[in-house]
Amino acid sequence: MTGYQRLMMLKPLILSALMLISCALAASELKPFSTDGCSEFPDGIEGHEDLWRACCIEHDLAYWKGGTRQQRLQADHRLQQCVASVGEPLIAKIMLAGVRIGGSPYLKTPFRWGFGWPYGRGYQLLTEQEQMQVQRMLSRVSLPELFDKNHN
Numbered sequence: 152m153t154g155y156q157r158l159m160m161l162k163p164l165i166l167s168a169l170m171l172i173s174c175a176l177a178a179s180e181l182k183p184f185s186t187d188g189c190s191e192f193p194d195g196i197e198g199h200e201d202l203w204r205a206c207c208i209e210h211d212l213a214y215w216k217g218g219t220r221q222q223r224l225q226a227d228h229r230l231q232q233c234v235a236s237v238g239e240p241l242i243a244k245i246m247l248a249g250v251r252i253g254g255s256p257y258l259k260t261p262f263r264w265g266f267g268w269p270y271g272r273g274y275q276l277l278t279e280q281e282q283m284q285v286q287r288m289l290s291r292v293s294l295p296e297l298f299d300k301n302h303n
Contacts, residue, residue: 217265
């Protein structure tokens with residue numbers, strides 16, 4: 152068997168490996184941060200329509216970058232504490248229940264844990280390279296402007 156014939160026999164294996172590598176590289180690409188405030192929940196109450204919107208934006212930042220199961224739990228509890236701190240402890244508990252149920256990384260929703268990464272990531276500690284991607288993306292976002300814009 153010639154070298155060319157051996158190469159042709161390996162062609163499907165080589166192509167499959169290249170496809171897997173390209174999928175792995177694509178899977179590690181972080182989308183730019185975006186937020187809709189409190190997603191499927193009001194951003195505040197009548198007369199104070201943006202009362203806890205900043206809490207939701209902070210929560211969206213954590214959900215966008217994702218991470219471990221423990222980091223998600225911490226982000227959810229920070230949301231609860233933030234909403235309670237604006238004087239709405241009952242709403243804070245309702246929101247906590249909602250994000251615990253609806254924010255799973257295994258639900259293909261636009262607000263799932265790790266929504267900045269392609270679907271299927273689940274719970275994973277961010278690598279050093281991924282953390283650098285997060286920092287690069289965040290450097291392109293004016294967070295004070297984002298919070299101010301959402302409070303006007």
